[in-house]
Amino acid sequence: MLKNLLKLLFPDTCCGCKSLLVKNERIICTHCRHSLPKTYHHNSPEQNETCQKFYGLLPVEFSCSFLYFTQNNTVKELIHNLKYRNKTAIGKELGILYSMDIKDILSKHKVDSIIPVPLHPKRLKERGYNQVETFAQTIAENCQVAYNPNILYRKIYSKTQTKKSKESRQMDKVNNFAVTHNKEDEGKHYLLIDDVLTTGATLESCGNALLQIPNVKISIITIAYTLS
């Protein structure tokens, strides 16, 4: 009863375009789902724009971004809601959609474990959640790969990316990340997952930290790729 009343007063709206959701729609409306600007990187997972970001910087087996991020599209709204407005269900929905595209790639490349790019504990406390978590967990579940949020951690607390100058983004290349590992973690293929790929500096830094573990392979997936 109360639930119905609340729904009447505050009906569910699409997290991408704010239009009212109709019956059987959840989180993202049908129109937004069908018009998501997909990159189709998964059609050539070893050679695409995302891979190019890491050429000569980090050896990656494959890398793909799901969607294009521009200043005025649905993706910007979805990421903003996911990151700052506690709408973690968006990550799950996008994870369900992307799992269908990449399941075979993960299986072909024998990915052992999925690692979300970690937040610094101080940032995690401020935000209350890691915005990448639901997306990464859903992909792990749907593709039947282990989920391992404990191996990689962030050593340095830094301001949010948007407030940073170009110079301080360069500082990300100084290793902000470290790993805690044991013998069992050696020789594995790790899939790093982040929300938005812009310069690639954060993922490069994460990858380099993981490469401290003997004989590991690295691959990368992000929710969105920033078009500049």
Ligand SMILES: [Zn+2]
């Ligand atoms: Zn919509």
